[in-house]
Amino acid sequence: MSNKEHNKGFETINPATEKTIAQYEYMTENRALKEVENCHKAFLKWKLTTLEERATLIKAIGKALEKNKDAYAELMTNEMGKLLKQSYQEIELCIGVCKYTASIGVKELADEHRDLSDGGKGIIHYAPIGVIYGIQPWNFPLYQAIRYSIVNLMAGNGVLLKHATNVTGSALMLHKVFEEAGLPKDLFKVLIIEHDVSDKIIENDFVRGVTLTGSSAAGKHVAKKSAEVLKKTVLELGSNDAYIVMDDADIDLAAKICAQGRLYNNGETCVAAKRFIVVESVYEAFKTKFVGIMEAIVAADPMKDDSDLGPIARKDLRQELHDKVQESVKKGATILCGGKIPDGTGFYYPSTVLENITPDQPAYSEELFGPVASLIKAKDNKDAMRIANDSKFGLGGGIFSKDEDKAIELAKNHFDTGMIHINSFGLAHPNMPFGGVKDSGYGREHGGFGIKEFVNVKAITL
Structure with missing residues (x-):
């Protein structure tokens, strides 16, 4: 039987105690593709909201993270082993990302007006493009997901998250936090899927952009799969700084x-x-x-x-x-x-x-x-x-x-x-660009740069 028809399971393990935390099942391919479609439908409504409405929602997400920080910090430490105090620091950074994005989002994405050489008028409009698929690693269970999702929600896009399996609980808690903040249903979806299904998500017509944080090998694979269907990627890969x-x-x-x-x-x-x-x-x-x-x-x-x-x-x-x-x-x-x-x-x-x-x-x-x-x-x-x-x-x-x-x-x-x-x-730092060169990837996040990575920069002249 194919993954389209049945589920396989896995468990998360506390690396400090070696004890099982929870057990999960992978989504079937059919269910995962249905979740993508649902995210696209939610996007069609979300893209029509005003920048001010989106900024208000992003602020609410920051407040919801603050409210849930104790449970979130403990979960992250249990799932991947970081010091508890550093889990709290990670959450504070993510709250800062929300605050910064909400504060600059309206200005960064506002229409620009230009006078044309022929005497006409020009409007530059930053339009959301659709569903953005994020593939993220386990080392910063909350931050890796927040880093791309918040700016893309502010830009008006829908967001999918495929997180590392060992931090599945952290991924699902983020979904809960987004819902608690009032994010529309299906606009953010967690996909608990295997790599072969992930490739199908990249190919899906509803997905318009792909971002990955991971190894150089993973980056090359995702870039190739995305290029085959002419989709833009942002890659934040490894390094030996x-x-x-x-x-x-x-x-x-x-x-x-x-x-x-x-x-x-x-x-x-x-x-x-x-x-x-x-x-x-x-x-x-x-x-x-x-x-x-x-x-x-x-x-x-x-x-x-x-x-x-x-x-x-x-x-x-x-x-x-x-x-x-x-x-x-x-x-x-x-x-x-x-x-x-x-x-x-x-x-x-x-x-x-x-x-x-x-x-x-x-x-x-x-x-x-x-x-x-x-x-x-x-x-x-x-x-x-x-x-x-x-x-x-x-x-x-x-x-x-x-x-x-x-x-x-x-x-x-x-x-x-x-x-x-x-x-x-x-x-x-929320207000400074984040990203690298060479085998460490391309594209930038934070600092007002990530908010425009997955938008259609429309030129309207009259």
């Missing part, structure tokens, strides 16, 4: 911020600091302080306030991370701390630092999705920038230097990534 410690850096600050940047969200962040490229003249001083911080990290129950690090989200992902560490060691890398899978319950992995990194190692060229830092020595500042750019990825990165003007110039003209932090680390 480089943080450069220059010869004039504040070493204490750099070591502290770099450790935070590597360990936030258990190190499972596409924009996490991953490669630490340190100029030779300050290398030993940085290494001593950085390793000291990383060694002191306590991996424990993410629900407890005194835990510094939670578990990896799934057992297979922990093994994949460890395999990359071992492969790097086989090819010459040295473990300065961590690097061993601990005994006991939970998918924990210790805070780990590797050095003697060479280009043939996974620690240099691949994304290590977990609390593993790659420490790389550079001859000088110029060599550090060369190594930073020696990557197929280009999502984020950082520069540590006491000369901010010099750092800004390097960020503008030499660092080949989409986002650069100077003497700091950050995940996302």
Whole structure:
């Protein structure tokens, strides 16, 4: 029997306790396609609402998130293992996204009027295009879904969400929050589906755009499937972000911020600091302080306030991370701390630092999705920038230097990534663009940019 006719089940597992949280069934293909059609019907009404009405609804979603934040934070921590305090931070970021989108949406999407060279008049209108399909990962269960859905609802589109299976509960809770805020029925739909059905959703005529956050391999697959049916995509993919410690850096600050940047969200962040490229003249001083911080990290129950690090989200992902560490060691890398899978319950992995990194190692060229830092020595500042750019990825990165003007110039003209932090680390800001280049994808979200990714920019002349 095909997936059109029967369901298969799966369960979500708490990575800290290894206990089952809940069991779910995949939708059949027929049901999933019916949900797409229902979303399209809801869109046909929603697209006729005013920008002001949409902004009011987006504000209400932010308030509904605030009301449900305790239950939501606990669920996210149980499903994927992030520290409870960081689950709360994620919710606050999402509330901020709602507030910002509601505040700028009316202005960003308002008609523009232009005088034409022939004496006529022109109107530029930002029209919603239809149903937008989002395929999202588990590492930020709420934020990944909010990031694309809120701007597209503001733009007047319908929204579909295929979330990672291990955070299915978080996806369904978002549906509940949207309903509680007053979003029209069927305008946002959660699709609990397998990959073969997902490809059918991309092909569906009601779907007009596709956005994915995930691996480069997943991005290539989705881009190809979407291109075959001439649908626009926005892709936010993986990275191995480089943080450069220059010869004039504040070493204490750099070591502290770099450790935070590597360990936030258990190190499972596409924009996490991953490669630490340190100029030779300050290398030993940085290494001593950085390793000291990383060694002191306590991996424990993410629900407890005194835990510094939670578990990896799934057992297979922990093994994949460890395999990359071992492969790097086989090819010459040295473990300065961590690097061993601990005994006991939970998918924990210790805070780990590797050095003697060479280009043939996974620690240099691949994304290590977990609390593993790659420490790389550079001859000088110029060599550090060369190594930073020696990557197929280009999502984020950082520069540590006491000369901010010099750092800004390097960020503008030499660092080949989409986002650069100077003497700091950050995940996302609602009013700043988010996205990358090269194998890290294309398109932008946040900052007023994402709100126009999936609109029809109509030119009306008279």
